[in-house]
Amino acid sequence: MVAVLRLKGVIIIIFIDDILVLGITFEECSVSVKMVLDLLNHLGFIIKPEKCTLTPSTKFTYLGCVWDTVLWRVGVKEKREIAIRKTASDILESKSVSVRKFARLLGKIRSTEGFLPLARARSRAMGFDFSAVCKTPRDYANKFFPSNQTRDELKYWTTFPQGGSSLISPVDLQVHSVDTDASPEYYGWYWQQQLFSDQFTAKWKDMHINIKELYALRQFIIEHINGLENSLVCWRVDNNSALAAIKK
Numbered sequence: 041m042v043a044v045l046r047l048k049g050v051i052i053i054i055f056i057d058d059i060l061v062l063g064i065t066f067e068e069c070s071v072s073v074k075m076v077l078d079l080l081n082h083l084g085f086i087i088k089p090e091k092c093t094l095t096p097s098t099k100f101t102y103l104g105c106v107w108d109t110v111l112w113r114v115g116v117k118e119k120r121e122i123a124i125r126k127t128a129s130d131i132l133e134s135k136s137v138s139v140r141k142f143a144r145l146l147g148k149i150r151s152t153e154g155f156l157p158l159a160r161a162r163s164r165a166m167g168f169d170f171s172a173v174c175k176t177p178r179d180y181a182n183k184f185f186p187s188n189q190t191r192d193e194l195k196y197w198t199t200f201p202q203g204g205s206s207l208i209s210p211v212d213l214q215v216h217s218v219d220t221d222a223s224p225e226y227y228g229w230y231w232q233q234q235l236f237s238d239q240f241t242a243k244w245k246d247m248h249i250n251i252k253e254l255y256a257l258r259q260f261i262i263e264h265i266n267g268l269e270n271s272l273v274c275w276r277v278d279n280n281s282a283l284a285a286i287k288k
Contacts, residue, residue, distance in 0.1 A: 066096050069096030070096055073094055073096065077094075098110045101117055104117065104120065104151060105117065105155065106118075114155045115155060115156070116152050116155075116156060120148060120151075120152075121200075121202060123148060124145065124148050124149060124152075124197055124200070125197065125198050125199070125200070127141070127144070127145045127148070128145060128194045128195075128197040128198045129198045131145065131186065131194055132186075132191060132194050132195065132198065135185065136183045136184060136185050137183070137184050137186070138180070138181070138182070138183065138184065139170075139173060139174050139179055139180050139181070139182050139183070139184045140180040140181070142166075142170060142184045142186075143170065143174065143180065145197075146163065146166055146167065146170055149162075149163045149166070149197060150163065156200075162193055162196050162197070162200075163193055163197075164193075165187065165189035165190045165192070165193050166186075166190050166193050166194070169184070169186065169187055169189075169190045170184075214270060214271045214272065215271070215272045215274070216231075216232065216271055216272070216273050216274070217273065217274040217275075217276055218230070218231045218257075218260055218273055218274070218275055218276065219231075219276040219277070220253065220256040220257050220260060220275070220276070220277050221253075221256065221277070221278065222249065222252035222253045222255065222256045222279075223252075224245070224249070224252075225239060225240060225245070226238065226239055226240065227240060227252060227253075227255060227256040227259070228256065229256060229257075229259075229260045231260065231264065236260075236263075238259075240252065240255075249279070250279060250281040250282050250285070253277060253279040253281075253282035254282050254285060254286070257275060257277070257282075257286075
């Protein structure tokens, strides 16, 4: 949803992406939508209907993905599917391509990793090749010559399964969250309303804080591995490097 606030000659555009209107029935959702619109109008915002989805639906596009709350799945929107297939085909038909064009394709493919099965595995060679030729912003103007391994992966992306998607959250799994943290001397976690902490041994005290953050998660898993069967666990951590290391 997009709202525009006019204040003393200044136009402020606000993207309200955090509003998620929920309801059990279509009528309840419609009432909630009206309530949100009335509140925004009362506060002085000017709504741009052409940029809003105001009709309650069980299937919608959000953050570049198609969400289906009946099948409980999230997948690639059709426009992005077409763009990926066409660009992959264009690159395959050429001996070389600009680094910038290849980067755009790689970005679109990487955006599907969260829900498209094996997306990361199907673009590993592409990522290695790109990292080898693009090290500074100036390199985007250069030519890129795909390797045989990259061409094999490109062939997959010219015909990857239409409507590829995955479960938003498997309904047969228990969903939990764990919070971990680490300091130079101590580490710990919060799990199912229980707090645990301990001191690092001499072996780990001189390690970098990023490693210590990962160590906290490691120890949690070792401690609770028998209780994690058939569970979906959300890991909450305040260290971006540790989180990035797990995602890789």
